[in-house]
Amino acid sequence: MATQTGQAPDRVLVTGGSGFIGRAVVGAFRRRGMPVTVVDREPPVDEIDGVVYVKGDLNDAGVREAVVVPGTAGIVHLAARTSVLQSVEHPAETYADNVAVTQELLELARARGVSRFLLASTNAVVGDVGAATITEDLPPRPLTPYGATKAACEMLLSGYAGAYGMTTCALRFSNVYGPGMAHKDSFVARMMRAALSGYTVRVYGDGKQRRDLVHVDDVVAGMLSAWDSGYTGRAIIGSGISVSVLEMIEAVRRVTGRPLPAEHVPAPGGEMPAVVVDLSRSAETIGHRPSISLDEGLATTWRYFLDLENTR
Structure with missing residues (x-):
């Protein structure tokens, strides 16, 4: 385990910073210097360059002590057990x-004067609202241990604030x-791999269930x-734009120029009919205004998968 000395006062701690979203967040903070x-x-x-990497488990008190140091500007907490299925099978570990x-x-953070804390949470805290629009004001009604743990984390943040x-x-x-x-x-990753390989992508049910897809750059x-x-x-x-699974497949076909055959299979229990979110509040509170269209975002994703394929 690495230790740190002489931390700059504007240092950011990113937990889970080696992951998909984490790497993009780290890069963005480094571009700010x-x-x-x-x-x-x-x-x-x-x-x-400019990033200190600590490989370790945050359940280990020694790891936490090494990374949450006085003078840290804030914590971006992305590390979590995010699999809904695993949370059902292993609720204690998820907690x-x-x-x-x-x-x-x-x-x-409280003890060491770190005053800023961002948490990666999920709309799963509100449970299944059917086709209704999800807002920040909906009461939490999680349906899985994963959603419940994120709701609990949100309450902890509120209490510390x-x-x-x-x-x-x-x-x-x-x-x-x-x-x-x-x-x-x-599903996006599975579609990209299927487009590369010529395999068939599996679609649950009729494929009319709707999801909100947000590009990682807009997230960052x-x-x-x-x-x-x-x-x-x-x-x-x-x-802020929900599209059906069938519309996603058509978009990937447009972007990749590949046929991407689809096979409809029975939907598992608990499949939500729609995820429709209202961004008006987050535009006001934090200035979140996504700008990347679905086709544009899928095109960047396809180029990334092609580059990976070409380097193998």
């Missing part, structure tokens, strides 16, 4: 990784896609806006 510390269970894909770790990080004056913001991401997602098992821009705003509360990070 801010030094960054990354803590992750996984080693970095590519090391970046430990998500809720207990967040509590320990908040407490260290109220009791100690910390700036805490829970950012509820919709479906994030873009360059860097090769290892992901999301929204996180930086939240960081700059000093806003405490909840904010939705999405595209």
Whole structure:
């Protein structure tokens, strides 16, 4: 485990910084000239100048002590157990990784004068609202241990903001896609791999279920806006445009020029009919205004997958 000395006062700690979103966030802070510390269970894909990498598990008190140091400007907390299926199979481990770790990080931040804390949350905290529009004001009704742990984390942030004056913001991401997602098992990644290989992509049910797809660059821009705003509360990070699975497939066909055959299979239980988010509040509170269209975003993702294929 690495240790750190002489931290600059504007250093940002990014937990889970070796992951898909984390790498993009780290790059954005470095382009601002801010030094960054990354803590992750996984080693970095590519090391970046000005970034201190700590490989370790945040359940380990020694790892937390090493990375949450006095003089840190703030924490961007992306590390979590994010698999809904795994949360159902392993609820205790999901609680430990998500809720207990967040509590320990908040407490260290309070004790060491780190006043800013951004959390990667999810719209899953509100549960299944059918085709209704999701806003920040909907009451939390999570349907899985994963959603429940993120709701609990949001309450912890609220409590630390109220009791100690910390700036805490829970950012509820919709479906994030873009360059860097090769290892992901999301539908966009599966479509890209199918387009490369000529395989068939599997579609649950009739494919008319709708999702909000937001490009990783818009996510990072929204996180930086939240960081700059000093806003405490909840904010939705999405595209604000919901598209059906069938529309996603057509968009990938346009962008890739590949046939991308689809096979309809029975939908699993609990498949949500729609994810429709309202971004008007987050535009006001944190200045989140996504700008990347679906075709434009899928084109950048396709180029990324092609580049990976060509380097093998």
